[in-house]
Amino acid sequence: MKRLPLSGVLIPLLSVLVAMFFGGIMIAVQGINPLYTYEVLFETAFLSFDGISVTLAKATPLILSGLAVAICLRAGLFNIGAQGQLISGALASAWAGYYFVGLPTLIHIPLALLFGATFGALVAFIAGALKAYRGVHEVITTIMLNSMVIAIADYLASTPFKEPDQPLTRTPAIQDSARIPDIFGLPFGFFIAIAFSIALWWLLRNTTTGFRIETIGRNRNAGWYAGISVKRVTILSMLVGGSIAGIAGAIETLSITGRFEPAFNAGLGFDGITVALLGRGNPLGVIPAAILIGGMRASGSTVQFKTGVSPEIVDLLLALILFFVTAPLLARLLKRRHENVAITSGWSN
Amino acid sequence: MTNLLEIEKVSKSFGQVKANDEISLEVAPGEIVALLGENGAGKSTLVKSVFGLVKPDSGVIRINGKVIEPGDTASAIANGIGMVHQHFQLVPVMSVTENLILGDEPRKLGVIQMKEARNAAKAISERYGLDVDPDAIIEDLPVGMAQRVEILKALRRDVKLLILDEPTAVLTPQETDELLDVLRNLAKRGVGILFITHKLREVMAVADRVVVLRNGKLVGTTSPKQSGEAQLAQMMVGREVVLRVEKSQAKPAAPALKVTDLQVLDDRKLEAVRGLSLEVRSGEILGVAGVEGNGQRELVEAICGMRNRVGGTVFIEGVELPNLSPRAAHDAGISHIPEDREKHGLVSSYSIADNLILNTFDKAPFAKGWIRNHDAIAKNGITLVASYDIRTPSPNLPASSLSGGNKQKTVVARELSQNKKVVVAAQPTRGVDVGSIEFIHNQLIAARDKGSAILLVSAELDEVLSLSDRIAVIYGGKIVATFDSKSADRAEIGRLMAGSNA
Numbered sequence: 086m087k088r089l090p091l092s093g094v095l096i097p098l099l100s101v102l103v104a105m106f107f108g109g110i111m112i113a114v115q116g117i118n119p120l121y122t123y124e125v126l127f128e129t130a131f132l133s134f135d136g137i138s139v140t141l142a143k144a145t146p147l148i149l150s151g152l153a154v155a156i157c158l159r160a161g162l163f164n165i166g167a168q169g170q171l172i173s174g175a176l177a178s179a180w181a182g183y184y185f186v187g188l189p190t191l192i193h194i195p196l197a198l199l200f201g202a203t204f205g206a207l208v209a210f211i212a213g214a215l216k217a218y219r220g221v222h223e224v225i226t227t228i229m230l231n232s233m234v235i236a237i238a239d240y241l242a243s244t245p246f247k248e249p250d251q252p253l254t255r256t257p258a259i260q261d262s263a264r265i266p267d268i269f270g271l272p273f274g275f276f277i278a279i280a281f282s283i284a285l286w287w288l289l290r291n292t293t294t295g296f297r298i299e300t301i302g303r304n305r306n307a308g309w310y311a312g313i314s315v316k317r318v319t320i321l322s323m324l325v326g327g328s329i330a331g332i333a334g335a336i337e338t339l340s341i342t343g344r345f346e347p348a349f350n351a352g353l354g355f356d357g358i359t360v361a362l363l364g365r366g367n368p369l370g371v372i373p374a375a376i377l378i379g380g381m382r383a384s385g386s387t388v389q390f391k392t393g394v395s396p397e398i399v400d401l402l403l404a405l406i407l408f409f410v411t412a413p414l415l416a417r418l419l420k421r422r423h424e425n426v427a428i429t430s431g432w433s434n
Numbered sequence: 435m436t437n438l439l440e441i442e443k444v445s446k447s448f449g450q451v452k453a454n455d456e457i458s459l460e461v462a463p464g465e466i467v468a469l470l471g472e473n474g475a476g477k478s479t480l481v482k483s484v485f486g487l488v489k490p491d492s493g494v495i496r497i498n499g500k501v502i503e504p505g506d507t508a509s510a511i512a513n514g515i516g517m518v519h520q521h522f523q524l525v526p527v528m529s530v531t532e533n534l535i536l537g538d539e540p541r542k543l544g545v546i547q548m549k550e551a552r553n554a555a556k557a558i559s560e561r562y563g564l565d566v567d568p569d570a571i572i573e574d575l576p577v578g579m580a581q582r583v584e585i586l587k588a589l590r591r592d593v594k595l596l597i598l599d600e601p602t603a604v605l606t607p608q609e610t611d612e613l614l615d616v617l618r619n620l621a622k623r624g625v626g627i628l629f630i631t632h633k634l635r636e637v638m639a640v641a642d643r644v645v646v647l648r649n650g651k652l653v654g655t656t657s658p659k660q661s662g663e664a665q666l667a668q669m670m671v672g673r674e675v676v677l678r679v680e681k682s683q684a685k686p687a688a689p690a691l692k693v694t695d696l697q698v699l700d701d702r703k704l705e706a707v708r709g710l711s712l713e714v715r716s717g718e719i720l721g722v723a724g725v726e727g728n729g730q731r732e733l734v735e736a737i738c739g740m741r742n743r744v745g746g747t748v749f750i751e752g753v754e755l756p757n758l759s760p761r762a763a764h765d766a767g768i769s770h771i772p773e774d775r776e777k778h779g780l781v782s783s784y785s786i787a788d789n790l791i792l793n794t795f796d797k798a799p800f801a802k803g804w805i806r807n808h809d810a811i812a813k814n815g816i817t818l819v820a821s822y823d824i825r826t827p828s829p830n831l832p833a834s835s836l837s838g839g840n841k842q843k844t845v846v847a848r849e850l851s852q853n854k855k856v857v858v859a860a861q862p863t864r865g866v867d868v869g870s871i872e873f874i875h876n877q878l879i880a881a882r883d884k885g886s887a888i889l890l891v892s893a894e895l896d897e898v899l900s901l902s903d904r905i906a907v908i909y910g911g912k913i914v915a916t917f918d919s920k921s922a923d924r925a926e927i928g929r930l931m932a933g934s935n936a
């Protein structure tokens with residue numbers, strides 16, 4: 086349980102810095118001053134109230150999709166399917182958002198969130214059950230489910246749930262009663278996401294279920310020996326992850342997009358993988374990771390406008406971060422220096 | 435003669451623990467030096483420093499007078515040091531040859547030269563008289579053979595110094611004897627050998643010199659000629675150790691564990707336990723004697739619900755246990771000291787305290803309903819670390835920081851502290867020092883006297899003979915004979931273990 090806090094923070098921090106260094110070289114190659122670019126990026130994302138507000142709005146689904154990946158990592162499962170679970174949740178909540186008319190807001194929003202959670206969980210359940218009972222690797226099933234969910238959602242948004250009398254493939258707009266408002270200019274969903282992070286962190290630490298999840302994630306065989314049902318915990322972890330990804334899609338729908346359209350939500354689930362790894366699988370670590378990546382996503386176009394750097398630079402930076410945070414290189418370098426302090430690998434066993 | 439290995443004032447600390455404190459020692463070419471010491475004395479740390487797996491805080495290590503780079507295994511290997519680790523580092527699905535060349539494959543234009551590698555493997559196993567089939571797959575080999583592959587791997591480069599960390603912990607007595615022969619042969623060829631063991635018999639049999647560590651310090655150097663087993667034990671522990679088990683007469687009551695006509699398959703789906711029946715009464719220790727690989731592992735795992743029973747029944751005090759449920763076995767009253775502590779017994783990244791409640795985490799007082807009780811877990815950790823003499827500065831440290839024997843004590847502490855009706859103890863003293871063996875044996879006897887039924891499975895015939903009230907000999911997945919321990923004849927048991935039905 087005890088981990089060296091230093092390495093938990095140091096490795097992600099270093100990987101961001103090293104990624105920025107290499108990203109900086111790529112920016113300089115375009116004949117643009119990388120320091121100025123980063124300055125603009127930072128300023129836009131974090132140094133004004135409006136900037137922060139946009140950043141947090143972008144960070145909100147990322148925190149949740151990051152949690153969806155992180156909780157599964159703790160159980161030793163690699164949930165690549167946050168994207169599909171998120172889309173399933175987004176569509177379900179959009180449907181609940183427009184279909185039910187005349188509900189009070191205090192009922193409509195939770196109901197739509199519940200729809201999102203349920204349908205996100207449903208997608209994840211398939212992968213969890215296949216893993217538990219058939220031993221099919223979750224990476225394969227979740228990738229396949231991503232494609233299936235996208236295709237099914239396309240179909241549903243283009244035929245049965247389509248907004249009538251207009252050419253676009255999209256659902257009708259949700260009712261006003263299902264709209265999640267901002268509070269004090271900050272997205273309300275952000276606070277929900279933070280609450281989920283803290284709750285998950287607390288549950289993992291303080292409940293027997295959390296202990297079961299951690300145990301099978303660290304040593305499946307010892308979990309079996311200790312009388313933990315590996316099958317049940319595998320499915321449970323996928324269900325929790327899937328429902329959180331579904332809620333990510335629901336909050337995005339109910340507060341930002343206001344309806345379901347296939348082009349929406351692109352990449353939110355995949356960014357969740359970067360967020361979870363950068364946050365080292367820790368539900369609290371996911372928050373700063375999501376805010377950082379949300380900030381980069383939020384300021385991409387401004388940075389392009391002001392410096393002329395191509396907008397793909399944000400994707401490049403994210404890819405570099407992902408590369409360095411997963412590459413064992415940095416960890417090994419650090420481990421050498423601190424080898425006389427017991428470093429354990431956290432969730433990876 | 436100049437020394438092959440010179441360790442000069444090597445120190446290494448882990449936090450507050452001084453694992454090695456200014457240790458100096460030499461090994462001459464062709465000399466066999468045994469490194470003795472209690473669990474946590476610092477033996478593994480010292481040899482890891484020599485092999486470059488641990489970087490000492492201070493001190494110098496020389497090979498043939500040449501200083502080797504601290505904390506650099508490549509330098510150690512380049513200078514002719516080979517090491518056999520306690521845990522096998524082999525890839526189970528690969529062949530012997532493939533394992534031998536792994537990481538240093540002979541290539542031509544980037545293509546691995548398998549034929550060449552195979553011939554080289556054959557040549558080297560012949561040169562050292564280590565008979566291993568180069569085409570055998572590791573997972574099909576008995577442990578003793580796998581061990582030889584480890585040694586071959588270490589010897590593949592021109593090795594001048596061979597280090598072995600508890601190489602005999604998992605070997606049968608016969609395999610051990612063969613290993614000792616191999617070591618003698620290597621020494622004759624001028625290879626210096628530094629080996630760690632807890633078994634004094636081996637020390638007496640092969641060591642030219644014995645070096646004893648205690649609490650990180652070198653406390654003495656002697657030889658088997660100068661000191662007997664009892665003296666060595668005393669040097670290690672710092673007090674007199676009773677090497678013989680002293681126990682009162684058992685007072686067995688009703689049968690607590692009853693196994694009838696049990697059939698179990700091994701990992702390769704071959705029948706390993708074939709219609710085995712046994713019965714252990716409350717207040718007695720039934721020892722299962724047998725050569726490893728005769729179904730002991732499968733028997734234990736099937737009783738404890740971890741392995742599928744294809745036939746037969748297991749009853750605890752008259753209640754049948756469901757198949758494949760470790761939880762049900764536990765709840766019915768079975769404690770299980772698993773034979774593989776790293777695989778099943780511990781979560782090494784968890785704290786010692788969490789490991790001490792690994793299978794009681796959801797029971798009072800460690801959980802109140804759904805909520806874990808951290809105070810109770812911490813208190814239990816402190817109590818058990820003290821009462822089972824687990825050497826660590828704090829139960830909050832990860833189990834991975836423990837020495838091998840202290841990991842074993844952690845598992846034993848967890849299982850025996852639960853006072854269950856039935857204790858299934860598989861290799862309960864594997865890797866444990868003589869002082870702690872005495873302690874664990876006394877704990878097992880105390881559990882017996884409190885009325886537990888104890889099923890002891892051990893590869894150490896001596897352990898089975900001295901601890902058991904009754905002895906069952908297992909061969910080919912069946913109990914072939916049962917003796918009262920007083921009427922047991924060592925030679926006869928040995929014959930039965932080897933499969934003769936005399």
Ligand SMILES: Nc1ncnc2c1ncn2[C@@H]1O[C@H](COP(=O)(O)OP(=O)(O)OP(=O)(O)O)[C@@H](O)[C@H]1O
Pocket residue numbers: 425426427448449451452453471472473474475476477478479480825826834835836837838839840865867
């Ligand atoms: N990575 C580590 N982090 C913290 N403490 C450690 C670490 N490795 C070893 N220690 C401590 O150093 C001491 C010496 O350990 P070492 O493994 O050398 O003992 P040992 O003599 O080999 O014991 P055993 O006979 O049980 O294998 C022990 O107290 C152990 O807890």
Ligand SMILES: [Mg+2]
Pocket residue numbers: 477478479599837838839
């Ligand atoms: Mg050791």
